[in-house]
Amino acid sequence: MIKKHFNLQITLLVIASMIWCLQAVVILIFRNRLRTALPAQFYFNGTVVYWFHYQEKIVIPGILFLGILHIGGLLLSWFLPNFLKILPLIKISINQLTLIKKLIFCWIESLSWLICWYFFEYNQYLAVIMLVINLVYLLILISTISYFSFSKIKLTRK
16 A cells, blocks of 8 residues: 555656646747746735746746745645544545545646746736636535545434
8 A cells, every 4th residue: 555655656746747847848938928027926816916026037937936836736735635634523544545635736736837827927817717726626625525524424313
């Protein structure tokens, strides 16, 4: 079981690295269309709260920002499910933990593409797309965790 868990972590690491490299290639190819402002902080609904402003195009800062986002997403997908397992109300097996890890990983990776798009343009449509992505993944994650937790609890009548 430990080998299977390790293989999943290596697979997620390889996928995140490949996506980051692909996003770096997109940034390098379309660097003339890049902005000089890097979005640094977002609300849940997708609006950008804080921007880092540069005097040149954000080629290197954008690639580094996406790399940090991928590393953070990997760490979150590796350690958050294990933290959920510690909580007393949430009863999750190992197989269910792998599903939750994959959901968190997919959530962060889909957001990374949207943030990469923010590097080129920023409008309200992108904010709505981010809100929809966040809501859908959050609802799926909460419903999955609650289904796994409450399916183990036996309700009895007196």
